[in-house]
Amino acid sequence: MIAKAQEASRKDFGDILDKAENKGQVYKVAKQIKRKNKDVVGVSCVKDKQGRLVTEEAKIRMVWKEYFEELLYEEFDWKKDNLEHIRVVPGEGEEITFEEVKVAITKAKTGKAPGLNGVVGEMLKAAGDVGIQWMTDLCNAVVSEGRIPADWKKSWMVSKGNALECGSYRGIKLLDQVMKVLERVVERRVRDRVNIDSMQFGFRRGRGTTDAIFIVRQMQEKFLAKKQEVWMAFVDLEKAFDRVPREVVWWALRKMKVDEWLVRVIQAMYEEVSTAVKLGEKESCAFPVRVGLHQGSVLSPLLFIIIL
DSSP states (O other): OHHHHHHHHHHHHHHHHHHOSOGGGHHHHHHHHHTTTSOOSSOSOEEOTTSOEEOOHHHHHHHHHHHHHHHTTOOOOOOGGGSOOOOOOOOOOOOOOHHHHHHHHHTOOTTOOOOTTOOOHHHHHHTHHHHHHHHHHHHHHHHHHTOOOGGGGEEEEEEESOSSOGGGOEEEEEOOHHHHHHHHHHHHHHHHHOOOOTTOOSSSTTOOHHHHHHHHHHHHHHHHHTTOOOOOOOOOOTTHHHHOOHHHHHHHHHHTTOOHHHHHHHHHTTTTOEEEEEETTEEOOOEEOOSSOOTTOSSHHHHHHHHO
8 A cells, every 4th residue: 555655646746747847847856855854945846735846936935935824824723712711820020040041051052043133052152151141131121021122023934844845844933042042041930830740741851752652662562461452542733833822822821820920921922923934045025923832942842731
């Protein structure tokens, strides 16, 4: 069955190339498929909504913009009335300390792409104590004012995945590296306050998905040894990060009794945000992001398991 499916896929792809207006792109298409798991830095072709192969650079950017604009607008179906009323945990914003910011900057990964302002983790580390103090003052200003700098609201969208199908890509936002320092501080504060179920594996220290797989294998072997049936259920949430309703995020944080000032800081990171698809050195026009968690954000994995 696998061989038949592969043969059918090859024939479909051959038909697409035959029908393509620009047949001189075949070699570029093959090279792009070979690099399908690398970051998209200048693709040669992509399929549009009608399944046609698009090879012109300007049209490729338009296809990506339309895909992500639609994806980042659509929510999962849910009813607002189903959310029970949660009492807000009062409290003034707590001061972010020099040591917290120092630890957050130390954890910043090197070699990562910058956001729109061009600042990378290496710059923050090289700034020393002066840079740490500057970041501490900036983070405390965000906490007291309840809003983030305008530059932090913008991002670039790059992708990983199948070379031709937009839907097979995992879009990742290149967020501001300075904002990620604040995200790490907030992530540590939230993680210390919430009680995550012990059965949650993934995005937790000492409870990775490898550990979960090991447990499942052990259960399977024990049931087979006793000649008993074991049933497992697997649920695949399509584009789960990208479709989480924002109101559910705030509700889940309050449900876990996270301090209101922390909720307000996280909300500020999602207010009036926009992104643009970046291909090579060029980008599409920006469009608003109204739903979902930021792919590539330090804070998103924790928020997602809190919601679950």
